[in-house]
Amino acid sequence: MAHQLIADQFLPIFSNPHLERMDDSAVxxxxxxxxxFTSDSYVVDPPFFPGxxxxxxxxxxxxxxxxxxxxxxxYLSLSLIIEEGFPLQELRTIIRSVQGAAREAEVLIVTGDxxxxxxxxxxxxxxxxxxxxxxxxxxxxxxxNNAQVGDQLILSGSIGDHGIAVISQRxxxxxxxxxxxxMAPLNRLVQDMLQASRKIHVLRDPTRGGLATTLxxxxxxxxxGIMVEExxxxxxxxxxxxxxxxxxxxxxxxxxxxxxxxxxxEAASIxxxxxxxxxxxxxxxxxxxxxxxPKGMVFLKTKIGGTRVVDMLIGEPLPRIC
Amino acid sequence: MAHQLIADQFLPIFSNPHLERMDDSAVxxxxxxxxxFTSDSYVVDPPFFPGxxxxxxxxxxxxxxxxxxxxxxxYLSLSLIIEEGFPLQELRTIIRSVQGAAREAEVLIVTGDxxxxxxxxxxxxxxxxxxxxxxxxxxxxxxxNNAQVGDQLILSGSIGDHGIAVISQRxxxxxxxxxxxxMAPLNRLVQDMLQASRKIHVLRDPTRGGLATTLxxxxxxxxxGIMVEExxxxxxxxxxxxxxxxxxxxxxxxxxxxxxxxxxxEAASIxxxxxxxxxxxxxxxxxxxxxxxPKGMVFLKTKIGGTRVVDMLIGEPLPRIC
Numbered sequence: 001m002a003h004q005l006i007a008d009q010f011l012p013i014f015s016n017p018h019l020e021r022m023d024d025s026a027v028x029x030x031x032x033x034x035x036x037f038t039s040d041s042y043v044v045d046p047p048f049f050p051g052x053x054x055x056x057x058x059x060x061x062x063x064x065x066x067x068x069x070x071x072x073x074x075y076l077s078l079s080l081i082i083e084e085g086f087p088l089q090e091l092r093t094i095i096r097s098v099q100g101a102a103r104e105a106e107v108l109i110v111t112g113d114x115x116x117x118x119x120x121x122x123x124x125x126x127x128x129x130x131x132x133x134x135x136x137x138x139x140x141x142x143x144x145n146n147a148q149v150g151d152q153l154i155l156s157g158s159i160g161d162h163g164i165a166v167i168s169q170r171x172x173x174x175x176x177x178x179x180x181x182x183m184a185p186l187n188r189l190v191q192d193m194l195q196a197s198r199k200i201h202v203l204r205d206p207t208r209g210g211l212a213t214t215l216x217x218x219x220x221x222x223x224x225g226i227m228v229e230e231x232x233x234x235x236x237x238x239x240x241x242x243x244x245x246x247x248x249x250x251x252x253x254x255x256x257x258x259x260x261x262x263x264x265x266e267a268a269s270i271x272x273x274x275x276x277x278x279x280x281x282x283x284x285x286x287x288x289x290x291x292x293x294p295k296g297m298v299f300l301k302t303k304i305g306g307t308r309v310v311d312m313l314i315g316e317p318l319p320r321i322c
Numbered sequence: 323m324a325h326q327l328i329a330d331q332f333l334p335i336f337s338n339p340h341l342e343r344m345d346d347s348a349v350x351x352x353x354x355x356x357x358x359f360t361s362d363s364y365v366v367d368p369p370f371f372p373g374x375x376x377x378x379x380x381x382x383x384x385x386x387x388x389x390x391x392x393x394x395x396x397y398l399s400l401s402l403i404i405e406e407g408f409p410l411q412e413l414r415t416i417i418r419s420v421q422g423a424a425r426e427a428e429v430l431i432v433t434g435d436x437x438x439x440x441x442x443x444x445x446x447x448x449x450x451x452x453x454x455x456x457x458x459x460x461x462x463x464x465x466x467n468n469a470q471v472g473d474q475l476i477l478s479g480s481i482g483d484h485g486i487a488v489i490s491q492r493x494x495x496x497x498x499x500x501x502x503x504x505m506a507p508l509n510r511l512v513q514d515m516l517q518a519s520r521k522i523h524v525l526r527d528p529t530r531g532g533l534a535t536t537l538x539x540x541x542x543x544x545x546x547g548i549m550v551e552e553x554x555x556x557x558x559x560x561x562x563x564x565x566x567x568x569x570x571x572x573x574x575x576x577x578x579x580x581x582x583x584x585x586x587x588e589a590a591s592i593x594x595x596x597x598x599x600x601x602x603x604x605x606x607x608x609x610x611x612x613x614x615x616p617k618g619m620v621f622l623k624t625k626i627g628g629t630r631v632v633d634m635l636i637g638e639p640l641p642r643i644c
Contacts, residue, residue, distance in 0.1 A: 009410075009414060009417060010417060010434070010436075013417050013421050014420075014431045016430050016431070016432065018432035018433070019432060019433070019434075026397070026399075026432035026433040028396075028432065028454070030355055030357070031354070031355050032353070032355070033354070033355045035352070035357075035454070037399065038399070039361070039399030039401050039433055039434065039435060039450065039452045040401060041401040041402075041435055041448075041450055042437075043403060043437045043443070043444075045443075075340075075359060077348075077360070077361030077452050078361075079361050079362060079363040079452075080363075081363050081365060088331075091331065096335060099335050099336055102336075108338050109341065110338065110341060110350065110359060111341070111347060111359055112332070112341070112361065113361060115364075115365045115642075116641070117365050117367075117445065118642075120442070121445040121642070122448070123439065123443040123444065126363075126403060126444070126448070128361065128401055128450040130359075130450075130452030132357070132454065134353065319438070319439070319440065320439060320440075320443070
C-alpha cells in the first residue's frame with residue numbers, strides 16, 4: 001500500500017532524477033563531494049523486542065540505507081515523537097541503544113528534535129533518523145537500476161529473524177527457540193565487499209516486505225528477470241518453524257541486518273569470500289542470478305523442482321515491523 | 323519540558339561538539355565542503371490552518387533551520403507517518419504544499435519514507451523533514467554562542483501570527499481580523515543579509531516557545547545579557563487583540579517566517595536596510611542589544627518605562643504548534 005501510495009501520489013508531484021531512482025538513499029554531488037542522504041521513520045510496535053529496541057533499529061536502518069549506495073555513513077539526526085506518559089526509564093534505554101548502535105557503526109548523532117504529543121496522539125514512541133554518508137570513490141555506482149543479465153545474487157545470511165522476533169513479542173507468544181532480531185549496521189560489511197571488488201551493481205537491505213519485495217523492486221527498476229534457488233536461501237530452523245506455525249512466508253519477512261548484492265559474475269566468488277570473513281556475512285550464499293526474461297519478474301526454483309513466480313507483497317501481513 | 327528532556331537526558335549520552343552547540347543545524351566539514359544538516363518532526367494539530375498546512379510548515383521549518391547557520395539549503399527528505407483512514411484528498415493537498423514550498427525555496431525533495439499506522443496509532447499525520455545546505459564561504463560562523471556585548475538585535479517582522487492562526491483553528495473560534503500563519507522560507511532573506519555584511523553573529527527563527535524562549539537560549543549559550551525594548555517589537559493589531567482575549571503573551575507564541583539576528587553594532591544599519599528590501603523583512607526593526615550582565619538573562623524595557631525579566635517558557639501553553 002505504501003509502495004503504491006508513493007508511486008501514484010508522490011513521484012509525479014516531486015518528479016526529479018534523485019527520487020525517480022527509487023533507491024534507499026539519494027546520491028548528491030556538492031562542490032566536489034559525493035554524498036548519500038536518506039531518512040526513515042520507525043514506528044515498530046512494540047518498541048522493545050528480542051534482540052533490541054526501536055533505538056538500535058533506527059540507527060541500523062539508516063546506516064544500512066546509506067551503505068546500500070556504497071557510501072560510508074558519517075552523520076545521523078535523531079527526531080523523536082513521544083506520547084505523553086511514555087516511561088522516562090524506557091526513553092532512557094532507547095536513547096542509550098541509539099548511542100550504542102551509533103558507536104558500533106562509527107557514526108555521530110549531530111542534530112535532532114523532540115516532540116511530545118498528548119496521550120493517545122501517538123502510540124508510545126516514533127523515531128526518525130536521517131543520515132549523511134560520503135562516497136569515497138568516483139567509480140562507485142550502485143543502484144537498483146544497475147542489475148545486468150548474468151549477474152549473480154548474493155544474500156549475506158539467513159532471513160526472517162527480525163520479522164518473527166517482533167511479531168512474537170507483539171502477540172505475546174513464546175516460540176521456543178531463541179529468535180532475536182538480526183539488526184546490525186552493515187557499513188563495514190559493505191566496505192569489505194567494495195575493497196574486494198568494485199563490480200557491485202546493486203545493494204539492498206531486504207527490510208519491510210522482505211527478500212521477495214526487494215527482488216521485485218530491483219527486477220522492475222533494472223527491467224530484468226531474477227531467478228532464485230529456494231534451497232540456497234538460508235532460513236534458521238526456529239524461524240522456519242515459527243513461519244509454519246503462523247502461516248507466514250520467510251521470503252516476505254523483514255530483515256534488519258542482511259543485504260542482497262547483485263554483482264558481476266566473475267567477481268561473485270571474491271566478493272562472497274570477503275563477506276564470509278566478516279561476522280555479519282559469514283552465512284552468505286550465492287542464491288541466484290539475473291536473467292533476461294521475463295522482465296520485471298522474480299522466479300523461485302523450488303526445493304521440489306518446480307518454478308513459481310514470487311510476487312510483490314500485496315497488503316501488509318505484518319504492519320509496524322520497523 | 324522538551325528542552326529539559328534534551329538537556330538532561332540526551333546531551334550527556336551523545337556528548338559531541340556538534341550537538342553541544344545546541345544550534346538549529348549541525349555544521350559539518352566533509353572533504354572540503356562545509357555542510358549544514360538538520361531534522362525536525364512536525365505534529366501540528368490541526369494539520370490545516372489559516373495560511374497553509376503541515377506540508378508547507380515542514381518545508382519552511384527545515385529550510386529556516388538550515389538558513390539560521392548561514393547555509394544555502396539544497397536538499398530535503400520527507401518522511402510521513404499517516405494514520406490509517408486519513409483522507410487521500412487531504413494527503414494529496416499536503417504533498418502539493420510540500421512541493422509548492424520546496425519550489426518557492428528552491429530546494430529538492432530527494433529521498434523519503436512513508437509509514438502507515440493503524441487507526442488511533444497516530445493523530446492524523448506527522449511529517450519529518452531533514453535537510454542539507456551548503457556554507458558557501460569559509461568565513462561564515464553563525465551560532466547561538468557568538469553574541470557579543472554591544473551587538474544589536476534585529477527582528478525581521480511582527481510576532482505571534484503562526485501561534486494564533488493554529489490555536490484559533492484548533493479551538494474553532496473566529497478571531498475577526500485575518501490572522502494567518504506567517505510561514506515562509508527565509509533562505510533568500512538570509513542570503514540578502516549575508517551579502518550586505520558578514521558581521522552577523524547569531525541567527526535564529528523564534529518558533530516553538532516564541533521570541534522569549536529563543537532570546538533566553540541565546541543569552542544562555544553566549545553567556546551574555548539581552549535587553550529588549552517592548553515598544554520596538556512589532557505585534558499586529560489582530561494578534562494583540564487575540565492575545566488579550568485568550569490571555570496569551572505574544573512573546574511566547576510560535577513564528578514560522580521570522581528571524582532574530584544579532585549583529586555587530588556598526589553593521590546593524592546596513593543589514594537592516596538589506597532586510598527591508600526583501601518582502602519577508604520589510605517589517606524589520608532593531609529591538610534591543612546585547613549587554614554584559616546579568617549573564618544568561620533577558621530583560622524587557624516595558625512600554626510604561628519599567629524593566630522585567632523575560633523567563634524561559636515553563637510548561638507548554640500551546641502544545642503541537644509545529
